[in-house]
Amino acid sequence: MSEPQIRQATLRDVADLAGVSYQTVWRVVNDRPHVAPETRERVLMAVRKLDYRPHRAAQMLTTGRSYILQLVIFEYGYGDPLPAVLHWAREYGYTMVVTELKDPTSPESVRAVLRETARMIDGLLMVMPYPHLSYEALTQLCRGRPFVVVNTKLGSRMPSVVFDQWNGGRQAAEHLLNMGHRQIAEICGPLENFDAQVRDRAWRAVLVEHGLEPGPRVVGDYEVCSGYTGAQKLLQTQQPFTAILSGNDLMALGAIRALREAGLRVPEDVSIVGFDDIAEAAYFDPPLTTVRQDFDVLGKASVDYLAALIEHQEIAVQQRVLYPELIVRKSVQRLETPGKEVGQAQET
Amino acid sequence: MSEPQIRQATLRDVADLAGVSYQTVWRVVNDRPHVAPETRERVLMAVRKLDYRPHRAAQMLTTGRSYILQLVIFEYGYGDPLPAVLHWAREYGYTMVVTELKDPTSPESVRAVLRETARMIDGLLMVMPYPHLSYEALTQLCRGRPFVVVNTKLGSRMPSVVFDQWNGGRQAAEHLLNMGHRQIAEICGPLENFDAQVRDRAWRAVLVEHGLEPGPRVVGDYEVCSGYTGAQKLLQTQQPFTAILSGNDLMALGAIRALREAGLRVPEDVSIVGFDDIAEAAYFDPPLTTVRQDFDVLGKASVDYLAALIEHQEIAVQQRVLYPELIVRKSVQRLETPGKEVGQAQET
DNA sequence: CCTCGGGATGTGACGGGTCACAATCAACCG
DNA sequence: CGGTTGATTGTGACCCGTCACATCCCGAGG
Known part of the structure; x- marks a missing residue:
């Protein structure tokens, strides 16, 4: 047939x-x-x-340009930049190859992924929340092909586009302080992820700056389920808290469920702030106050940068920084004993 | 640098x-x-x-094989088969090119997407919930390259892997009947999507078979928001209902929120059944009873089939059918006036 | 001693564009 | 009317693997 x-x-x-x-x-x-x-x-x-x-293969062979970019992701988050990357790559005349990376900590596994597309792509976009590889290591692995790292550590000296997680974490914590909360617990993301780490440190820093003790903390893995069990663990600690900072929206969803099962109301008894602002967050019960990372902007900026590197490679290594934005909804209750207003996170 | x-x-x-x-x-x-x-x-x-x-381009040129597959998607759903496709393609030694398709109804836009990868790929995977293109049209567009259509109409004569949406829709409706519901409303998906259409017809068919009038129906677009407004519209119709069938889990989430805002309890006052079983569904409040489509299996089956077509193209055109599965959680209340038990959807 | 078989190794053409350069031809100038 | 200019058109080498085929060499057999 x-x-x-x-x-x-x-x-x-x-x-x-x-x-x-x-x-x-x-x-x-x-x-x-x-x-x-x-x-x-x-x-x-x-x-x-x-x-x-x-015949694109023939063109590739003679010109050395393929107009193919490779996106390396190692996790399917809810807010990953894939849709935006696909869209903008196409807009710029590039075809996208997408590869998953199982173990981002080992250079060997990275090497394997890159080997598959050896000499076939014009440049790489790597979503690397694990900062395990240095600029030099990556340059070597990519063998001179331009690359841009997406969502890596702020301050890394490599071509990259990132959200300022420190700023985002601070915004979340400061919002809770401004709403009168003084006992703030945390369900943070997996600490191998630099973003989880940074948000965690930002939370702690904000509290310390205001002379407060950090509340209890549990570590999750960004999945709904870990938010659920995380909140249960927080309740078991017997340490009092009036609010929870969650490492992302999904865990916040799990946490809300666990709190409710424990007979607590959200936000009347416990307030909660998420991170990411996934599409459903506005429809959670209650609608979730969260810190938005605009992945569309991230995706476009990444492709922009990579395309520029490919076309005129004389661009100096730089880090392009995007700022998250606090989205206030209904999951945070203002407490009666208001303290003084707490300083803004630095301006976006 | x-x-x-x-x-x-x-x-x-x-x-x-x-x-x-x-x-x-x-x-x-x-x-x-x-x-x-x-x-x-x-x-x-x-x-x-x-x-x-x-040099893969050189190999491509001489052998005519690229070991690249193209996945064409036109919508980012929550349960799309992308992760599984990526995984299994790699497992089989293929690299995946991913392309978004803005307007799946026009052959022109499909042609444009395919032109970009002309003579560069070994085969195509097309996620096509709109059955606008015939087998002949697609064959022509693909110019002899093997392709597999994912998630298209049951019964279409083309190489495809699909869920039996009719069966899934029936399972959802029959579950509600078995739980004693007789007045069942529906928030269905966009009717341009054949899957939404089929589920809608299945719902209607089951009710008619049991001598019941279909309840009120509104049409959504599979986004959370449309579930929210959809439920509000259902309430405005003044037609009574004790349960809602939702076209997917996301709209169910929106609907639950709208019901609650209207002072109704779920499931005590209104029961609801979703579709898809996304990861968060178990953590909704209440945990959502839904019909699971296993997209991992779908993705693997699709790549399997396509790889087989590429390697020995003498396989006859066939449709591989997967069956959805009812997942009972807590969003459906058993009503006091139980009718007789309602027949099973045909066996999986 | 010559031939034959078979492993080891090399040659040349090919696939389909790309590009530097050569060839052709008309018009235009002094 | 020869020489120059410039637009038009064609030639051949090249990119890098792939594959059919040729060559070389060694030992075995007649």
Whole structure:
């Protein structure tokens, strides 16, 4: 039933049909000058008739450019930049190869992923929440191909686009302080992830700056389930808290559920702040106050940067920083004993 | 700063270093016989030293095989098969190109997407909840390259892997009947999507079979928000209902929120059944009873099928059918006036 | 001693674009 | 009317693996 692999027309085929040389066809197809109008017309006719399309492998071979980018992700988050990357890559004329990376901590596994696409791609986008590889290591692994690291540590000296997690973490903590909370617990993300780490430190720093003791903390893994068990563990500690900072929205969802099962109301008894602002967050019960990371912007900025590196590689290594934004909804209760207002996170 | 595009070693480079011909190197690299052990050793040394990797574009050009597959998606759902496809494609030695398709209804836009990867890929995986293109149209568009359609209409005569949406819709409706519900409303998905259509018809069919009137129905778009407004609209109709069938889990989430805001309890006042079983569904409040579609299985089955088509293309056109599974949680209340038990959806 | 078989190794053409350069031809100038 | 200019068109080498085929060498058999 399946068609017998149709033989595709080549430049020569078109040339024969149009009665010119393949070079002339090439000029027409690539919009070069020095072709007489009537010749051009004749060639275009032949191109349409044979439905000629350039063979990208052949182009790749001669020009060394493939117009293919590779996106390396090692986790499917809810807010990952994939959709935006796909969109903007296409907009810029690139095709995206997407690869998953099982173990981002080992250079070996990174090497394996890169080997598969050796000499086939123009550049790499790596989503690397684990800062295990240095700029030098990555440069070596990529063998001179330009790359941009997405969502890595703020301050890393490598071509990258990142959210300022410190700022985001502070915004969340300061919001709770401003709403009168003084006993703040935390369900943080997996501490191997630098972003979880930074948010955790930001939370702690804000409290210390205001002379407060950090409340109890549990470590989750960014999945709903770990928010659920995390909140249960927090309750078991017997340490009092009036609010929870959650490492992301999903864990916040799990936590809300656990609190409710324990007979607590959200936000009347316990307030909660999430992180990410996934699409559902506004429809949680209660609607979740959270810190938005705009992954569309992240994706576009990353492709932008990579495309620029590929086209004129003289750009100096830099880090492009995006700022998260506090989205206030209904999961935080203002407490009656208001303290003084707490300083803003630095301006975006 | 950026490295000056390192020149990659070729077969000839390795041959020179090892003092043999490029043909011998080729034999070593491709594990062919007729190479003396000590020669092989010497070549391998040179390969390692130069870190030689075959140029995939050149291989593509000569063999006509690229070991690249293309996944065409036109929507980022929560349960899309992307992760599984990525995983299994890699497992089978394929690299995945992922493309988004903005307007799946127009052959022109499909053509544009396929043109970009013309002659570069071994096969296509198309996620096509809109059954707008016939087998013949697709065959033509793909120009003889094998393709598998994912999640299309049950019964379409084309190579495809699908869930039996009819069966899933029936399971959801029958569950509500079994739990004693007789007035069942629906928030269905966008009716351009065949899956939404089929589930809607299944719901209606089950009710009619049991001599019941379908309750009120509103149409959503699979986003949380439309579930929220949808439930509000259902309440405004003034038609009574004790349960809602939702086209997916996300809309169910929105609906639950709207019901609660209207002063109704879930499931005590209104029961609800979702569709998909996304990861968060178990942590909704209440935990959502839903119909699971296992997208991991879907992804694997699709890649399986496509790989088989590519390797021995004599496989007859067929449709591989997967069955959804009812997951009972807490969002459906058993009503006091139990009717007789309602028949099973046909066996999986 | 010559031939034959078979492993080891090398040669050359090819795939389909790309590009530097050569060839052709008309018009235009002095 | 030869020489120059410039647009038009064509030629051939190249990119890097792949594969069919040729060559070389050694030992075995007649």
